[in-house]
Amino acid sequence: SSGINAEYGGQTGDAGEGTGGTDRSNFLEMQGEIENYPAPYENTTFWSKVESVTEPDATAKDIAIGFWSSGYYCGEEKHDDVCATGREFDGDNSLNELLNNAPASYFGHVLKFKESVTVAYMCSRNNNFSNRSQKGIMWVVTPEQAAAAKKRRRR
Numbered sequence: 001s002s003g004i005n006a007e008y009g010g011q012t013g014d015a016g017e018g019t020g021g022t023d024r025s026n027f028l029e030m031q032g033e034i035e036n037y038p039a040p041y042e043n044t045t046f047w048s049k050v051e052s053v054t055e056p057d058a059t060a061k062d063i064a065i066g067f068w069s070s071g072y073y074c075g076e077e078k079h080d081d082v083c084a085t086g087r088e089f090d091g092d093n094s095l096n097e098l099l100n101n102a103p104a105s106y107f108g109h110v111l112k113f114k115e116s117v118t119v120a121y122m123c124s125r126n127n128n129f130s131n132r133s134q135k136g137i138m139w140v141v142t143p144e145q146a147a148a149a150k151k152r153r154r155r
Contacts, residue, residue, distance in 0.1 A: 004140075006067075006108040024099035025106075025123045025134070027067040033120040033137050036127065038068070046119040052109040063109055068124075069095050071106035099125045113140045 006027075028038035029046045041047070047060040055062075062075025072095045095102060123134035141149070 004111055004113075006111050019098070019100045024070055024102050024104060024125050026070040026099060026102070026125060028122055028124055029064075030120040030122050030135070033135065035120065036122075036133070036135075038122060038124060046117060046121075049114050049117045050111040051114065053112050054110045058109065063111070066106070066108065070099050070102035071108070072099075072102040116141050116145060 029044040030037065031039045031043065041061065041064055044064065047064045050060070050063065052058040052063055058066075058075055062077070065073050065075050117138075117140045119138050121136055121138065126134045
């Protein structure tokens with residue numbers, strides 16, 4: 001089976017949206033690559049096709065919550081708690097809509113894929129529809145599928 005170390009880094013710089021000094025990112029599934037909005041969790045397919053090697057008890061929803069909140073929340077059961085201490089809160093421990101109080105870097109999970117998957121994803125923080133769009137597509141395929149694709153490209 002295949003796996004990836006899914007983590008991303010931000011900085012305390014001023015690039016992007018949000019309060020100065022709070023460059024942040026998150027990872028949300030979209031229904032397709034031409035979309036500009038994340039899919040509701042109930043309509044996603046990616047999270048049910050992965051499991052966490054580093055946190056084996058994490059459910060699909062726990063992993064999704066960690067990624068969409070940039071690690072601010074640990075998962076569904078711990079939704080009212082934050083994953084680490086020393087965070088700034090917006091009065092009620094809520095995640096700021098621009099991720100200003102989320103960690104600059106998220107160390108995520110080592111994800112193991114249960115099957116091949118294609119996912120269109122986006123960052124909600126720096127996607128203001130005018131001058132920037134942080135979106136991508138990830139393909140996870142078996143070695144056999146990769147070899148077949150490579151053979152087709154050589155023709």
